[in-house]
Amino acid sequence: MYIAQAFKGLHEWWRYIIGILAVFMAVLLGQIPFTIAVFIKAISKGDSILGMNEADLMTLLEPNLNLFLMLLSFAAGLVGLFIVAKYLHKQTIVSLTTAREKIDWKRFWFAFILWGFVSTSFIFIDYFLSPEDYVLNFKLVPFIILCLIAIILIPLQTSFEEYLFRGYLMQGMGVITKTKWIPLITTSVVFGLLHIANPEVKQLGYIVMVYYVGTGLFLGIATLMDEGLELALGFHAANNLFTALLVTADWTALQTHSVFKDISLPGAAGFMDVFMPVFVVFPIVLFVFSKKYNWTNWKEKLFGTVEAPQIETENITNN
Template identity: 65%
Template sequence: MYIEQAYKGLHDWWRYIVGVIIAIAGVFIFSVPHAAAIAYKQLKGEVDMSKLNDINYIMTLFESNINLILILLPFVGGLICLLLAVKFLHKQPLIQLTTTRKSIDWKRFWFVFFFWGILSSGLVLLDYFMSPDDYVLNFNLTPFLILCVIAIILVPLQTSFEEYLFRGYLMQGLGIITKRKWVPLITTSLVFGLLHISNPEVEKLGYIIMVYYIGTGLFLGIMTLMDEGLELALGFHAANNLFTALLVTADWTAFQTHSIFKDLSDPTEAGFIDVFMPVFVVFPILLFIFSKVYKWNNWKGKLLGRVEEQSVHEEINDIGVS
């Protein structure tokens, strides 16, 4: 019933096109501070104009905490504009974009947030103790505390924008337009993955890393449809980005922060562990665990079934009768 929630608001196909344009406009508007900061450095002669197409160079123009704010602000703008489009363009309450439950289940969010945050951090620490030469202690108390404040506030907004856009807005919109659940599941996963193609990791690891990005999108999409809500996807994505930003950084990652550790290993040697292990081993195990915890059933119907408007009308009538 998660996709069918869109039927409770205004759901003409053109509204979703306008809504996406509004969200993208929010991203561009909140990118102005970053562009203005670069322009100011240009006026001061502190920018090598020949390197402005190099994302790695751009990310070194500012102190890392300031840079983190500048690169996360566009996601905040996108989230604000997307939620405004949902409210005023679709007349759809936020709860209906978030979940099929009567209220947002924060227990689900916090469960997966701490579950994945602790597990992923444990794996990083295990790798640190097994391969200490691949890491250097990067901890510096004052900039780290500033990083904590910035990351705790802005990273969840960044990940929430991506979840509400892909697993929420586009999942529901494409679902009711195509009447098939597998179409938005596959489409949003592909688009989500391909939008990461400009990340510095792609340049270092090659296009094979797209398997990880697309696989992550598919994992989050399956989780959303099976659990009939965004709570688990929101918690997982927030934990994944937040704990990573605080724990480990590298010269070739999207988030270059004052983290506790810095990874010095050769990224070209990533291969199976960094790309294929999460998608084909870790994510399936996590889906199995969550399916047992939350008693998921009817996998075929929820992932491959038809999107039926009638079922929503029946639900509304049942509520009215009761």
């Protein structure tokens, strides 16, 4: 069982408090280069960064430099999380990733390719249905630089989020509460709420939070049912990578030298933006996963109890 992998390391509740604080500090350290660059750019333009929102700050820097510096904080967070797991919890990366004996990269690539194809198809379908909403944004040299940055750093960004929410926090809350549904719901809600400062929320309205929370729930279900993070890691990496390379907009969190730029005026989020992915597309993807990997016993895997392995119980008794 995936959550029970935490029993292989040190899992007292206070370790998770310290671990979260340590990871938060790592993220803050990773944000220093971005903060310095923005501050220097603002001074050179005679602007003040006080009172600027996230969207305004991102426009100060060249898009590729902005993306590179922004993603550094996630890379630092991932390194910090791995250090916390190894030295504070005495837990291996494999046990943080999966209940299998080793990480199944075939699962990662299956989810990556599947969602890469689906998400790319949605973008091109929308382009052909509403070509007036897009302009060609392609410039060869900036796009090549974008590809190098995105291919290296975006998987680190998405992996950090998956290892933090569907890995570290889900396992920690699971072994502490001895439940599966509490960490599933809690990590999904927190994952969604952490996106509340994104420019998309301001433009599309708070209803878009249904999409963010729903995405967290979808990834959490996939993790628990598949007993590992591999599918979530592949899906999340494909989602952010292909979006960054193919389309951008002035009101999105990722400002890139993508192939297309969405110039449509954003309004309140509707069915196609929020409800169709969460209530139609994601369940279909889960169905595909379930058939390919023969998922069974949904009730137990999502709502069952978390118990320490028998070997640990025996060791405690003998001691």
